[in-house]
Amino acid sequence: MDWRITDPVNLLGATRVALAQGGHFLVSRIAPNGPILRERNLSYVHKASWGMYAAGVDHETISRLLDWAQREALRDNGDFYFPDEPPEYKDMQRVYRPLTFGKVAAWIGHPIIRLPRVLDRVLQYQHKPSGGVFHWIGDDPRRPEAPATLGGLNTTFFGHLMLALDMPEPAIAAGEWVRRWVEANRAHMAAGRLYTSMAPGGDLVTDVQPGEHIWKVVDTQSPKQEFWHVGTSMAYLAALYDALVSRWGHSRERARPHLDAALALLDFEATMPLDTYLWPSKCKVGWGAGELLRVLVAHSIGDAAAIERAYRVAERVAVFTFLDNQLPSGGWPCMHYPLSELAPEMAFSYKPLKGAVAVPSTPIAGSKTIWLPGEEITGEFLGEMKAIEQGVATWLRART
Numbered sequence: 001m002d003w004r005i006t007d008p009v010n011l012l013g014a015t016r017v018a019l020a021q022g023g024h025f026l027v028s029r030i031a032p033n034g035p036i037l038r039e040r041n042l043s044y045v046h047k048a049s050w051g052m053y054a055a056g057v058d059h060e061t062i063s064r065l066l067d068w069a070q071r072e073a074l075r076d077n078g079d080f081y082f083p084d085e086p087p088e089y090k091d092m093q094r095v096y097r098p099l100t101f102g103k104v105a106a107w108i109g110h111p112i113i114r115l116p117r118v119l120d121r122v123l124q125y126q127h128k129p130s131g132g133v134f135h136w137i138g139d140d141p142r143r144p145e146a147p148a149t150l151g152g153l154n155t156t157f158f159g160h161l162m163l164a165l166d167m168p169e170p171a172i173a174a175g176e177w178v179r180r181w182v183e184a185n186r187a188h189m190a191a192g193r194l195y196t197s198m199a200p201g202g203d204l205v206t207d208v209q210p211g212e213h214i215w216k217v218v219d220t221q222s223p224k225q226e227f228w229h230v231g232t233s234m235a236y237l238a239a240l241y242d243a244l245v246s247r248w249g250h251s252r253e254r255a256r257p258h259l260d261a262a263l264a265l266l267d268f269e270a271t272m273p274l275d276t277y278l279w280p281s282k283c284k285v286g287w288g289a290g291e292l293l294r295v296l297v298a299h300s301i302g303d304a305a306a307i308e309r310a311y312r313v314a315e316r317v318a319v320f321t322f323l324d325n326q327l328p329s330g331g332w333p334c335m336h337y338p339l340s341e342l343a344p345e346m347a348f349s350y351k352p353l354k355g356a357v358a359v360p361s362t363p364i365a366g367s368k369t370i371w372l373p374g375e376e377i378t379g380e381f382l383g384e385m386k387a388i389e390q391g392v393a394t395w396l397r398a399r400t
Contacts, residue, residue: 003312006319008392015318015389018326022382023055025330029375030064036375037068040082043089043376045069046097049104051379054386059108066101066110074112077141078121088370094136095125099157106164113165123170126158127200130180131173133158149197149205152178152229156236163239168248175240175258178233182261189268192220196229214341220268223275224338224346227282230265234288235387237262238295245299252301262292263306270309277320280335280350280377283384286317290387294394311395314388322385325352331378333357336369343368 026048031038036048045065052062073080080098081090089097102113102122113119124141126133132150155174162171177198184204185194195204196216208216218225237258244255269285276282293310296302325332333352336345336359345367348359363371 019055021330046100047376047379049101051382054382070112078117103161103164131177151197152233156232159236179261194218211340211342224279228284231284231288234262234265235291238291277316282321287384287387289314290391293391334374335372
């Protein structure tokens with residue numbers, strides 16, 4: 001047990017305090033006192049709704065965010081965006097943002113995600129032969145435009161929405177895409193590399209040019225990468241196993257390949273150096289480890305070593321990515337999200353010292369980054385920290 005850096009009971013209590021503080025921060029940022037429901041950018045509400053739900057904010061308040069998205073951002077084609085948003089929001093995250101707030105809508109019974117125009121459009125993003133999900137397919141539902149690659153981010157968030165809507169067929173198809181992606185990467189992971197996208201035909205994208213490394217590969221060396229590829233996939237595979245067995249009547253044997261894929265990702269993550277947990281993009285790894293810990297314990301599967309490995313990863317994200325970086329306000333700082341490992345903003349540190357973070361608090365003109373406001377970062381961190389809280393609580397109950 002000498003690898004533990006905290007007492008698990010203490011960690012659980014601290015996580016619950018952080019969730020409450022973060023939820024209070026998000027509510028305090030609703031207009032007129034903050035940008036939520038004021039700024040015409042969907043990024044101020046899509047993850048804030050997730051974080052508010054995780055923090056236990058009343059559903060009436062969360063519904064205000066969803067009402068605003070429906071009233072202000074829903075377009076005729078069923079997509080959500082503001083026409084004047086820059087392309088890094090409007091296009092690069094076209095389906096990602098409604099996938100995030102859509103699952104919250106399903107959880108609280110808000111009708112926005114079940115509007116036929118909306119749900120039909122969301123389903124159109126899934127590549128039917130493979131189950132993967134595109135990030136963007138153009139503006140005309142009658143003539144979708146398929147990008148060259150598919151990735152785990154939109155595929156897994158789509159899958160979580162399908163779980164929330166209790167739609168097994170598209171959820172399982174998304175899970176199969178993720179499972180195949182993991183299988184295609186097994187030999188590469190053994191060598192310390194994970195390629196992050198596949199062509200629609202199923203081939204891994206392994207051609208990596210200078211400047212492309214950060215969005216095509218995750219390795220076990222660099223402390224600043226898109227670590228979330230591991231986390232979001234681990235979270236979905238674990239949650240899908242849970243749904244297959246608990247809700248949809250599948251046998252454990254039939255569902256097991258999804259769990260095995262999640263455990264393969266956990267093994268890869270367990271080789272990561274400690275300093276990788278200081279980069280904000282580690283956040284979804286906490287989600288994945290928390291979900292996997294909960295599922296392993298709740299279903300009494302996995303050996304003791306796997307369960308402790310899941311706790312170890314969840315603990316490190318909770319402490320180093322979340323708790324240590326939470327500001328006195330209850331929120332977390334903004335992020336200048338690099339689109340290339342060659343961007344000078346890669347040098348930024350998001351570690352608060354005496355409550356201050358030495359990064360610009362507003363977008364940088366001409367930057368090769370996507371500016372993610374603190375309200376968005378806070379919402380995401382709370383949603384993922386909730387999975388850690390649930391996983392650790394389930395584990396502790398099983399030990400008593």
